Amino acid sequence: MPHPFTPVASVPVDPRTARVHEEGWQSWSPSGSYALGDTPHRPTNPNWATVCYRPGVPVPEGTFQGEGLLALAPKGDEGPVWLFAAADPQSEVPSIRLVARDGRAEVTADGKVDHWTYPGPGGIQGALADWADTLGLAAPRPAPTVWCSWYEYFTSVTEDDIHENLRAMDTLDLPVDVVQIDDGYQKALGDWLSLSGRFRSRAGIAEVIRARGRRAGIWTAPFLVDPSSALAAEHPEWLVRDETGGFTHAGRNWGHDLYVLDTTHPDAAAYLTEVFTTLRAEGYDYFKVDFLYAGALDGVRHASVDAITAYRQGIELIRSAIGPEAYLLGCGAPILPSIGLFDAMRVSPDTAPHRRPEADDYSQPGQDPAEFTGVGRQWQHGRLWVNDPDCLMARPAVETRERWAAHVEATGGLMASSDRLLSLDTWGVETTRRLLTKGAEASE
Missing domain, CATH: 3.20.20.70 (Aldolase class I)
Structure with missing residues (x-):
């Protein structure tokens, strides 16, 4: 049975400038930063929901959702970043949701989540990189060509x-x-x-x-x-x-x-x-x-x-x-x-000889979705x-x-x-x- 979503935090936000980072479930799941008024990328059919997203945890309309990680910059590039992260990401990865209404971001999760504020610099990418550094992993071996x-x-x-x-x-x-x-x-x-x-x-x-x-x-x-x-x-x-x-x-x-x-x-x-x-x-x-x-x-x-x-x-x-x-x-x-x-880890959907993905689904092969998620996960490079x-x-x-x-x-x-x-x-x-x-x- 799925776990219920329970409140984690309520954060005041500037609706004009705030941004949210969703961390997708797997390599091909869209991951990146959105303005509060944006519509995040979602699966366009049930098969891709299984193959490219996190099955069993559909996202309600008007909701941001990160799988084990979600970051919120309440004032955009200025000010601190709130980071919400799985307490033990190698064994349990809760889904973390954010709904913005009336100048506040209401954050809930279906498992144990730690959260704190990151003062900067570097905005959302800096906050995520800081979280990765706390894991204490050894530096990865360089990749061959x-x-x-x-x-x-x-x-x-x-x-x-x-x-x-x-x-x-x-x-x-x-x-x-x-x-x-x-x-x-x-x-x-x-x-x-x-x-x-x-x-x-x-x-x-x-x-x-x-x-x-x-x-x-x-x-x-x-x-x-x-x-x-x-x-x-x-x-x-x-x-x-x-x-x-x-x-x-x-x-x-x-x-x-x-x-x-x-x-x-x-x-x-x-x-x-x-x-x-x-x-x-x-x-x-x-x-x-x-x-x-x-x-x-x-x-x-x-x-x-x-x-x-x-x-x-x-x-x-x-x-x-x-x-x-x-x-x-x-x-x-x-x-x-x-x-x-x-x-090494693929951090994006497949690229392709074409720019746009099939049916505008950003989990599908295409240069646009590969760039979007690749940029959104740049913080992982050299850390994870x-x-x-x-x-x-x-x-x-x-x-x-x-x-x-x-x-x-x-x-x-x-x-x-x-x-x-x-x-x-x-x-x-x-x-x-x-x-x-x-x-x-x-x-x-």
């Missing part, structure tokens, strides 16, 4: 595509540390060790990458299971159930429904360990783990633990399997429950992890590529290219080289 197959090839990537771009990196003299194979190499979500027909050998391509002096990286969505996969057919007991006895629904993507792997089941945990120890043994030492929201969905699991505990245990299992030296990038991940678990603003796309076919490149560069975070490198024109090559060089220098 990356080439990623996704934004050019998507799920149609082939082993030959990887070979072509490896050669192009040498020809164009690009300082790429990691060559990351994204979605498309595997037979099905969940069947991570079975190859699609487009790849001949994971170990073989990793060996080629390393022989060229670069590191091998690979993508997985470790908590998602395709209903048509061998895993789902052979081990339905490894899947999270709902209260009716059916399978917990993780939304719909790739044209089909998705299930959730129950990593609290000993055999499922052993399988996931096998997946990551195998990939590590094959030479991969950079892991992008994606669609992680699924691991924190409510459901009936083998062990009687809450969803956040199950999620953190699942990530810790992966980290144990890949070892402390491997680099771990999270994506589609619940933000506060991920604190202390990752080297290295921020991943998503990949540079510099080929001529990309809309407003100059503006997107400027955003990626300004973040100072993980620098990754995701073009077919031979498709780049002079501007594209020079911009890609410059940003990767900047990323390489930051990692030294």
Whole structure:
């Protein structure tokens, strides 16, 4: 049963200048600052509400809501900032609501929340950064520079595509540390060790990458299971159930429904360990783990633990399997429950070759939503992890590529290219080289 919302604070505000920061639930959930008269970004259909927002906690109209964090600047840029934060963000993330009426902001929450005022400087971003500093985390390891197959090839990537771009990196003299194979190499979500027909050998391509002096990286969505996969057919007991006895629904993507792997089941945990120890043994030492929201969905699991505990245990299992030296990038991940678990974190929705997102939903791929939330989460960079603003796309076919490149560069975070490198024109090559060089220098 959901917890009731109870009063936390009543703060006088200037309706003309006050601003509110909503912290979204996961990487793709819109996060940023709004004026009191603004309408915050919300899901435009039930599927995206599950896949990109916090399911089960819909936001009433006329209400601001932060998931574990909400900041209020009652007078805008002038004066102190009120910060409302989960008391124990790694185990419980209450939803925090704010409603402005009659010159006051009424703040409520459905769990334990600490709140205090931050005098400045730096406004809302400064207040959030100050909160992050109180967590006492070690400084994150610098990120390597990356080439990623996704934004050019998507799920149609082939082993030959990887070979072509490896050669192009040498020809164009690009300082790429990691060559990351994204979605498309595997037979099905969940069947991570079975190859699609487009790849001949994971170990073989990793060996080629390393022989060229670069590191091998690979993508997985470790908590998602395709209903048509061998895993789902052979081990339905490894899947999270709902209260009716059916399978917990993780939304719909790739044209089909998705299930959730129950990593609290000993055999499922052993399988996931096998997946990551195998990939590590094959030479991969950079892991992008994606669609992680699924691991924190409510459901009936083998062990009687809450969803956040199950999620953190699942990530810790992966980290144990890949070892402390491997680099771990999270994506589609619940933000506060991920604190202390990752080297780098995607802090925005996906970018895209286009600016505007589908149906004007700011959780969907597009440069505008990626910029909005990436800027809103800049305070996390260097404190919680290295921020991943998503990949540079510099080929001529990309809309407003100059503006997107400027955003990626300004973040100072993980620098990754995701073009077919031979498709780049002079501007594209020079911009890609410059940003990767900047990323390489930051990692030294």
